[in-house]
Amino acid sequence: xxxxxxxxxxxxxxxxxxxxxxxxxxxxxxxxxxxxxxxxxxxxxxxxxxxxxxxxxxxxxxxxxxxxxxxxxxxxxxxxxxxxxxxxxxxxxxxxxxxxxxxxxxxxxxxxxxxxxxxxxxxxxxxxxxxxxxxxxxxxx
Numbered sequence: 001x002x003x004x005x006x007x008x009x010x011x012x013x014x015x016x017x018x019x020x021x022x023x024x025x026x027x028x029x030x031x032x033x034x035x036x037x038x039x040x041x042x043x044x045x046x047x048x049x050x051x052x053x054x055x056x057x058x059x060x061x062x063x064x065x066x067x068x069x070x071x072x073x074x075x076x077x078x079x080x081x082x083x084x085x086x087x088x089x090x091x092x093x094x095x096x097x098x099x100x101x102x103x104x105x106x107x108x109x110x111x112x113x114x115x116x117x118x119x120x121x122x123x124x125x126x127x128x129x130x131x132x133x134x135x136x137x138x139x140x141x
Contacts, residue, residue, distance in 0.1 A: 003045070003109075008037035009133055010099030011114050027136035030128060031114045033099075034137055045130030046108040048072045048087045053105045056089075056113055056125060058097030068093035070125060083131035087111060093125045102127045 002008045010018065012026050012033045024034040048054070050072055058066040070091025078085035089102070094116055102111040111127035118124075128136075 002037055002039040002042045003130070003133060003137070004042050005040045006036055006038075007034060007042075007137070008039070009034050009112055009137070011112070014099045025140040027139070030132065030136055032112070032128065032133060032136050034140060043109055045134075046104060046106075046110050047084075047131060048075060048089075048102075048104070048110045048127075048129055050075060052110075054089050054091070054102050054110065056091060056093045056097055056102045056127070057100045058093060058113075059100070060096055066093075066096060068097060068125065073124070075129070081132075081135075083135045084129050085132060086114070086126050086128055088124050088126055090122045091125050092123060094123065097125070 010033050011031045018035050022035040026033045052072045054070055056068040060066050068091040070089040072089045074088040076085050097113045100113050104110050111129050113127045115126040
């Protein structure tokens with residue numbers, strides 16, 4: 001996902017999907033990998049809001065585009081941080097969504113997925129808000 005002119009992000013555990021010569025760096029404490037991309041345009045991000053409807057994008061094993069719709073359930077702060085650590089939404093995402101974008105109902109980028117777990121009757125998907133992603137990118141400079 002392009003987050004700044006010529007810069008994209010995915011999860012560090014997706015490193016095998018990124019050409020090594022394009023890697024800019026990896027976040028020290030978060031599963032984020034930054035790399036050079038040909039796309040010059042990046043849309044202005046927004047922050048997630050509790051109760052907000054979201055759509056996550058992923059890729060199936062056969063390369064098909066997958067969508068998962070959900071609602072933001074929690075935003076987790078971290079002590080002493082200027083940006084939230086992550087947010088959680090309930091939805092039907094799983095393998096193939098890691099490092100993919102999460103958009104709000106307005107189509108604005110609000111996060112990058114990094115994991116999921118089943119919790120009772122629902123699946124909880126974890127994502128880094130764009131403020132956290134931007135903080136981690138800035139820390140590489």
